[in-house]
Amino acid sequence: MGMGIFAQFASPFLLGIPLLALAVTFPWLILPPTSRQLVDNRFRTLVDWFAGSVTKHLLGPVGPKGHVWAALLVSIIVFIAAHNILGLLPYTFVPTCLLSFNLALAVPIWLATVLMGLRHQPTITFGHLLPEGTPIPLIPLMIVIESFSLLIRPVSLAVRLTANMTAGHLLLKLISxxxxxxxxxxxxxxxxxxxxxxxxxxxxxxxxxxxxxxxxLLVTLYMQENIS
Structure with a gap:
């Protein structure tokens, strides 16, 4: 019974070939392509409105240097949402239920925010490792703790997404x-x-x-710490 429930999270194979790559690329096939028409259709207009609203809300608190991330962040949110929703259809596979997939998505994004902080404001970025007002005897310990907190961020991003999607699919499977x-x-x-x-x-x-x-949203919060 347990193996039957968790079998839905196993990566599917066809003739010994993993179908994870097909599952990852399929959501892009249903999105509308770019168009040079002056008047787009309703679906394209809805997608543009959604992208504009999400960008304005997420990047509002971020400085101008972070606005270059707008296209990437909107692409990520559409990418993850499309996988999550398509995974609810029968006989489909949900890549976001795999911790390895989510780690491969979270680690490069988190690393990019850290590298951008080191490039634009290295003093402030290193300053986050030592909270202001820390007693001198606790400085080495606080640096170790804050460094661990920084390194654990991509893992927390991946685990949060994996746990929430896995739990929801398990409950839906049990109830159905x-x-x-x-x-x-x-x-x-x-x-x-x-x-x-x-x-x-x-x-x-x-x-x-x-x-x-x-x-x-969590990625944008990490950006706020590294981009003024």
Whole structure:
């Protein structure tokens, strides 16, 4: 039973070839391509409005040097949200449930924020490793603690996204399995539980979008520390 539940998080294979690369590239195929038309269609207009709203909200507190990240951050939030939502469809695979995938996404972004801070304001960046007012005997210990806190950030980004997406899919799997068994043995009870499955599925769509937003929001908070 346990292996059957967790089997949905295993990377699929076809003729011995992993399909993770196909799962990663598929969301880009459903996004609208760039167009030179003066008037775009409704879907394209909605995507542009969403990108503009997210960029304005996320990069508002960040300095002008961080505005060059706008296209990258919007691409990441759309990328993660598309994977999360498509993973709710039957017979699909969710790459964001893999810790290795999320680490491969979080580590380069976090490293880029740190390197940008070292380039533009190295004194302030190194100053974050020692809080102001620290007693002299505690300085070595605080530097070690703050360094560990800095290095653990990409891991926390990846683990947070992995845990939330895995937990949601597990709950949805358990609820739908129980509802299906109830429909077979006690149709009246199954019909009463069916609205709960629908409601939880809608909630999972919201969680999928929120987790993508939280991931990018934390990246912008790291940027604020390294970009004035």
């Amino acid at each position: 399995t129980a509802t299906g068994a109830a429909l077979a043995k006690a149709p009246e009870l199954g019909l009463l539980a069916f609205p709960a499955v629908v409601g939880f599925s809608i909630l999972e769509v919201a969680v999928a979008m929120i987790q993508a937003y939280v991931f990018v």
